[in-house]
Amino acid sequence: MTIPSYLSNAQPKQPRQKRGERRVAALLAAAAEVFAEAGYRAATMSAIAEKAGAPIGSLYQFFPSKEAIADGLLSRYLSEISARWEEFDARLPKMDLKEFSRELIQHQIEFFRDRPAFTELVDATSLLSRPGLRSEARAIFTRNVQRFLQVFAPNIPVEQLRQIADVTVQLVKAANALSKHVSRRDTKAVLEEMEFVLSSYLENRLAAWRKKGGRNSKKRLPK
Numbered sequence: 060m061t062i063p064s065y066l067s068n069a070q071p072k073q074p075r076q077k078r079g080e081r082r083v084a085a086l087l088a089a090a091a092e093v094f095a096e097a098g099y100r101a102a103t104m105s106a107i108a109e110k111a112g113a114p115i116g117s118l119y120q121f122f123p124s125k126e127a128i129a130d131g132l133l134s135r136y137l138s139e140i141s142a143r144w145e146e147f148d149a150r151l152p153k154m155d156l157k158e159f160s161r162e163l164i165q166h167q168i169e170f171f172r173d174r175p176a177f178t179e180l181v182d183a184t185s186l187l188s189r190p191g192l193r194s195e196a197r198a199i200f201t202r203n204v205q206r207f208l209q210v211f212a213p214n215i216p217v218e219q220l221r222q223i224a225d226v227t228v229q230l231v232k233a234a235n236a237l238s239k240h241v242s243r244r245d246t247k248a249v250l251e252e253m254e255f256v257l258s259s260y261l262e263n264r265l266a267a268w269r270k271k272g273g274r275n276s277k278k279r280l281p282k
Contacts, residue, residue, distance in 0.1 A: 083121050086111050087135060090128045095175035099129060099183035129180055133192065136177050140196075143170065144203050151210055156265070159207065160258035163227075164234045164250060167200075171235060201228050208261070212268035223264050230257045 089111035093102045104125055108115045122128035147166055154162060171178060181193050205224040209215065215223075234253035241249050 082113070082117065083131075086113065086118055086121060086128070087132055089113075091132055091174070091176040094129070094132070094179050099125075099179055104128075129183070132176060133180055136174060136180075137196075139174075140170070140199065144199075148203075148207075151207055156211060156261050157254075157258045159211070160261060161254045163204070163207075164231055164254055164257065167231050168235050168238050168250075172238075197228070201225065204228055208265065211261070212265040215265065215268040219264075219268075223261070226260065227257065230260065 086107065090107045093107050093110050097106065102125060104118055105115060107128065108118045122131060143166065181196065201224055204227050205220055208220060208224055234250060237249050237253065238246055
């Protein structure tokens with residue numbers, strides 16, 4: 060995946076040694092915690108340096124502003140998203156639709172759960188002068204879902220593929236939202252219900268095209 064142009068022009072200073080790389084990683088990890096806890100608007104460079112246990116000058120050495128460190132985090136998250144989709148793609152041929160539904164929902168929930176700052180920074184894109192990030196992230200997800208669904212129904216017309224992918228994305232988003240608002244005791248059961256809803260929907264909507272030719276009988280959409 061190519062990093063959007065509005066991020067590529069705002070990269071932080073790159074460390075030249077392993078020690079510098081470790082320092083930058085620690086600063087980004089501290090920034091992620093501060094952004095997730097305080098929000099982008101309330102976060103300060105001093106709070107980030109304190110969380111990292113680093114001198115404020117060390118932070119400014121690599122990141123001249125709060126926006127620069129937010130850009131650094133977003134670039135890292137986008138790279139991680141790309142790597143996770145590649146890993147998901149590699150496992151796809153062994154999945155049936157039930158497994159695909161479960162894995163897709165878990166894939167998204169785990170990503171956002173492990174990176175709470177991502178949602179905060181995406182919500183703050185207007186403050187970061189990055190108005191296109193939310194739509195870019197959504198478009199990346201939708202394009203990948205379209206490619207994945209085409210594996211199961213290679214003969215599906217493009218328009219139907221787009222519509223089913225859009226619904227699939229919304230169902231995954233709903234599952235992610237539910238996972239945050241139910242008790243821990245109920246989370247497993249609720250997610251199993253959402254996995255059932257998604258797999259049942261896909262089984263029904265893709266059935267006609269799955270009967271026409273086998274899986275992978277057509278070229279998949281480009282990444």
